[in-house]
Amino acid sequence: MPKPYIPNDKWSQRAASEGYLARSVYKLMEIDARYELIRPGLRVLDIGAAPGSWLQYTSDKLGPEGRVLGLDLKPIAFTAPNVVTRVVDVFDDVAVAKAIAERSWKHVDLVLSDIAPNTSGIKDVDQWRSIELNQKIAAIARKYLRGKGSVVMKVFRGKDFDAFTQELKTQFRRLKVMSAVASRDRSREVYVVCSEAITLS
Numbered sequence: 001m002p003k004p005y006i007p008n009d010k011w012s013q014r015a016a017s018e019g020y021l022a023r024s025v026y027k028l029m030e031i032d033a034r035y036e037l038i039r040p041g042l043r044v045l046d047i048g049a050a051p052g053s054w055l056q057y058t059s060d061k062l063g064p065e066g067r068v069l070g071l072d073l074k075p076i077a078f079t080a081p082n083v084v085t086r087v088v089d090v091f092d093d094v095a096v097a098k099a100i101a102e103r104s105w106k107h108v109d110l111v112l113s114d115i116a117p118n119t120s121g122i123k124d125v126d127q128w129r130s131i132e133l134n135q136k137i138a139a140i141a142r143k144y145l146r147g148k149g150s151v152v153m154k155v156f157r158g159k160d161f162d163a164f165t166q167e168l169k170t171q172f173r174r175l176k177v178m179s180a181v182a183s184r185d186r187s188r189e190v191y192v193v194c195s196e197a198i199t200l201s
């Protein structure tokens with residue numbers, strides 16, 4: 001029998017007690033502990049950033065020399081001196097490019113994405129929407145990352161997952177898949193970490 005949805009689970013309670021805006025922060029902490037992606041001074045693009053717990057964690061770790069740009073369909077109330085946020089649909093190429101150009105960034109060092117579609121409850125539909133969103137994230141990452149830069153993507157596992165990772169392997173030299181302990185027990189989400197984009201010649 002599936003476990004019931006518990007809105008006030010231990011991760012949410014911990015986030016509330018530690019002042020984080022969402023329980024998702026513990027997933028990013030796990031990813032960062034494993035891959036050491038977030039380092040002082042980097043330029044980071046966080047896509048699907050609302051309400052902002054990843055921004056909170058990233059802002060702290062980047063320090064005063066680092067910068068993070070958070071994009072989401074929803075406005076983000078969180079502010080910090082090294083954080084800028086914009087309301088942008090990731091499928092709107094012009095708006096994404098404008099948000100990055102406003103920062104005078106020609107490239108970014110790291111792309112983080114915890115983006116998730118509005119779920120319909122129909123497993124295959126939700127999984128395909130997650131893949132579509134992540135195809136867009138991968139395209140943005142390839143456009144703006146340089147050198148060995150990495151992109152973290154949250155993807156729902158399902159029948160299209162293997163085809164998507166195969167697609168990613170033609171776009172990036174390195175690919176890792178990890179499940180976060182802080183993901184809900186019944187969740188099918190995993191985090192895919194790709195680096196060293198293969199540039200189009």
Ligand SMILES: C[S@@+](CC[C@H](N)C(=O)[O-])C[C@H]1O[C@@H](n2cnc3c(N)ncnc32)[C@H](O)[C@@H]1O
Nearest residue numbers: 048050051052053054072073089090114115116
């Ligand atoms: C799980 S939440 C992210 C939580 C965030 N990492 C945090 O720590 O607070 C997923 C976000 O993806 C955003 N999203 C979904 N579709 C989007 C789109 N097309 N463009 C931009 N953001 C989108 C949603 O609005 C939602 O805020």
